[in-house]
Amino acid sequence: MAIKDLPKEEYVLQGNAACPGCPATIALRTVLKALGKKTIITVPASCSAVIQSLYPKTSFSVPTMNIAFEAAAASASGIKAALHAEGKDDVTVMVWAGDGGSYDIGLQALSGALERKTNFIYICYNNQMYSNTGIQRSGATPYGAWTTTTWAGKKEKAKNLAEIVMVHDTPYVATASIAYPTDLYRKVKKAKGIEGPKYIEILCPCPPGWRFDMSKTVEIARLAVETGSWLMYEFEGGKLTFNGPSKGIIEGTKEAKPIEDWLRMQGRFRNLTDNDIKEIKNELKEGWEFYQKKS
Numbered sequence: 432m433a434i435k436d437l438p439k440e441e442y443v444l445q446g447n448a449a450c451p452g453c454p455a456t457i458a459l460r461t462v463l464k465a466l467g468k469k470t471i472i473t474v475p476a477s478c479s480a481v482i483q484s485l486y487p488k489t490s491f492s493v494p495t496m497n498i499a500f501e502a503a504a505a506s507a508s509g510i511k512a513a514l515h516a517e518g519k520d521d522v523t524v525m526v527w528a529g530d531g532g533s534y535d536i537g538l539q540a541l542s543g544a545l546e547r548k549t550n551f552i553y554i555c556y557n558n559q560m561y562s563n564t565g566i567q568r569s570g571a572t573p574y575g576a577w578t579t580t581t582w583a584g585k586k587e588k589a590k591n592l593a594e595i596v597m598v599h600d601t602p603y604v605a606t607a608s609i610a611y612p613t614d615l616y617r618k619v620k621k622a623k624g625i626e627g628p629k630y631i632e633i634l635c636p637c638p639p640g641w642r643f644d645m646s647k648t649v650e651i652a653r654l655a656v657e658t659g660s661w662l663m664y665e666f667e668g669g670k671l672t673f674n675g676p677s678k679g680i681i682e683g684t685k686e687a688k689p690i691e692d693w694l695r696m697q698g699r700f701r702n703l704t705d706n707d708i709k710e711i712k713n714e715l716k717e718g719w720e721f722y723q724k725k726s
Contacts, residue, residue, distance in 0.1 A: 432613045432616070432617065433613065434612055434613060436613075437461070437464050437612070437613070437616060438464045438467075440464065440467075440468075441460065441464075441492075442460070442463035442464070442468070442470075442491065442492045442493050443456055443459050443460045443463060443490060443491060443492075444490040444491070444492055445490070446484060446488075446490050447482050447483065447484055447490035448481055448482050448483070448484050448485070448490075449478075449482045450638065450639060450645070451638075451645040452638045452644075452645030452646065452647075452648040453478070453482070453637075453638075453648075454556070454558065454609050454635035454636055454637060454648050454652065455478055455479055455482065455529075455556045455558070455635050456482060457609045457612075457635075457648070457649075458554075458556050458609050458615065458633045458635055459479070459527065459556075461609075461612045461615050461616050461619070462525075462527075462554060462615070462619050463493065464616060465615075465616045465617075465619035465620045465623065466523050466525065466552075466619060466623055467523075468493065469521060469522050469523060470493045470494075470522070470523045470524075470525060471493065471494045471495075471496070471510055471514075471522060471523070471524050471525070472491070472493060472494070472495050472496070472524075472525045472526070472527045473495075473496045473497075473498055473503050473506045473507050473510060473524070473525070473526050473527070474495060474496070474497050474498065474503070474526075474527050474528070475497075475498055475499065475500045475501070475502065475503040475526075475528050475529075475532035475536075475537055476499065476500040476531075476532060476563070476564075477527075477528060477529040477531065477532055477563055478529060478558075478562055478563040479527055479529070479556075480497055480563070481563060483495065483497075496510065500531070500532050500536040500537065501532075501536045501537050501539070501540055502537070502540055503526045503528050503532055503537050503540060503541075503553075504526055504537060504540040504541040504543065504544035504545075504549070504551075504553060505540040505543065505544065506526075507524050507525070507526050507544060507549060507551045507553070508543075508544050508547060508549045508551070510524050511524045511549055511550055511551055523551075523552065523623055524550075524551040524552070525551065525552045525553075525554060526541075526551065526552070526553040526554065527554055527556070528553070528554070528555055528556070529555070529556055529557070529558060529561075529562070529563070530555055530556075530557040530558065530559060530560070530569050530570070530571035530592075531560075531561040531564075531569045533553075533555040533557075533592060534555075534569055534570035534571045534590055534592050535569055535570045538592075538595075541553060541596075542599065544628060545596065545599040545601055545628050545630075546599065548627050548628060549627075549628055550626055550627055550628070551628060551629070552619070552622050552623065552629045552630075552631065553628065553629065553630045553631075554619075554630075554631045554632075554633065555592065555630070555631075555632045555633070556633050556635045557571050557632055557633065557634055557635060558635045558636065558637040558640060558641075559571045559572050559573060559576065559589070559637075559640075559641075560572050560576075560578050560637070560640050562637045562639070562640045565579055566578050566579045566639070566640045567579055567580045568580045568581045568585055570589065570590040570592075571589050571590065571592070572585050572589060573585065573588070573589045573711075574586070574587065574588050574589070574707075574710060574711060574714060575700060575703050575707045575710070575711060576699045576700060577642075577698070577699040577700070577701070577702065578640075578699070583702070584702055584703065584707065588714060592632065593606055593630065593632050593666075596630040597666050599628075601627070601628050601629070601630055601666075602625050602626070602627040602628065602629065602667070602668075603621070603622050603625045603627075603629040603630070603665070603666070603667050604629075604630045604631075604665070604666040604667075605618045605622070605630075605631045605632075605664065605665045605666070606631070606632045606633075606634070606661070606662060606663050606664055607631060607632070607633045607634070607663055608633065608634045608652045608653070608655065608656050608661060608663060609633060609634070609635060609636075609648070609649060609652045610649050610650075610652035610653035610655075610656065611653075611656070611663065611674075611675055614663065614674055614675060615631075615633065618631055618665065619631060621665075634652060634655055634656075634661045635652070636648055636651040636652050636655070640699070641697045641698070641699050642697055642698025642699050642701075643696055643697050643698065647696065650696075651693070651696055651697070654688065654692060654693045654696070655693055656675060656676050656677060657676050657687065657688045658687050658688045658689065658690045658692060658693045659677070659680045659687035659690070659715055659719060660690060660693055660715065661677075662677040662680075662681070662718075662722065663675050663676075663677045664677060664722075664726075671722070671725050671726045672726070673722075673726060680719065681719060681722050681723055681726060682723075683723075690708070690711060690712060690715060691708065694708070694711070
């Protein structure tokens with residue numbers, strides 16, 4: 432499929448309050464094209480709660496429920512149960528949450544919904560920080576990154592939420608990037624047709640938080656994959672399959688671009704030392720070796 436073959440319908444309308452170059456909006460446009468009109472989304476506190484536009488107007492043309500930071504997955508379970516009681520089992524329920532509402536504050540609700548086998552799609556758009564409330568560090572913030580609460584660079588590695596979701600015996604887990612919209616579309620379309628909980632995580636580079644020009648959003652998202660900083664894969668039926676450039680990097684048939692190319696484009700990494708870069712390279716190497724054994 433080519434980009435020109437994506438559905439023409441738009442469910443994220445003009446007049447929204449997103450920043451220029453906003454990756455969350457790019458991702459949501461693609462996701463809703465795959466899910467279609469019969470979709471209900473539930474949104475915890477996040478950039479997307481603002482992007483919708485201010486009450487009483489909205490730029491999302493599907494039913495949308497705004498919920499407390501910690502309760503997105505629990506609300507999805509409730510919505511799905513209510514729809515089932517009314518015999519409306521053809522409606523897709525989706526959580527649309529940032530990494531703060533997924534990795535940290537919303538993790539217990541997500542774990543509970545996965546355990547209950549709620550038939551929903553949980554999508555985490557990962558911009559690796561609490562962007563909406565002032566660029567604080569989250570559990571997804573990578574080692575060495577500046578945020579307003581890690582002004583000297585974060586000293587801890589990021590969690591890996593997709594792997595945590597996998598061990599919940601989740602039927603479908605995938606990672607994606609806004610730089611590869613047809614891959615994202617295909618994964619969401621596939622998730623829609625699978626019974627039970629589905630989890631998709633999308634890397635969403637944030638211009639204000641990562642400190643780069645708004646025109647570079649897609650370029651940085653693509654370079655994250657090409658350097659192996661972000662891997663694209665699907666986990667289905669206990670099998671892990673890599674997609675796009677990630678496949679070649681993991682299988683050793685494609686050389687990853689230097690990680691320095693990606694780091695130097697972002698102001699949040701401008702204070703990295705040589706030892707920090709060495710630490711980041713070691714972390715990447717350990718991650719690739721882990722996935723090589725797993726795939």
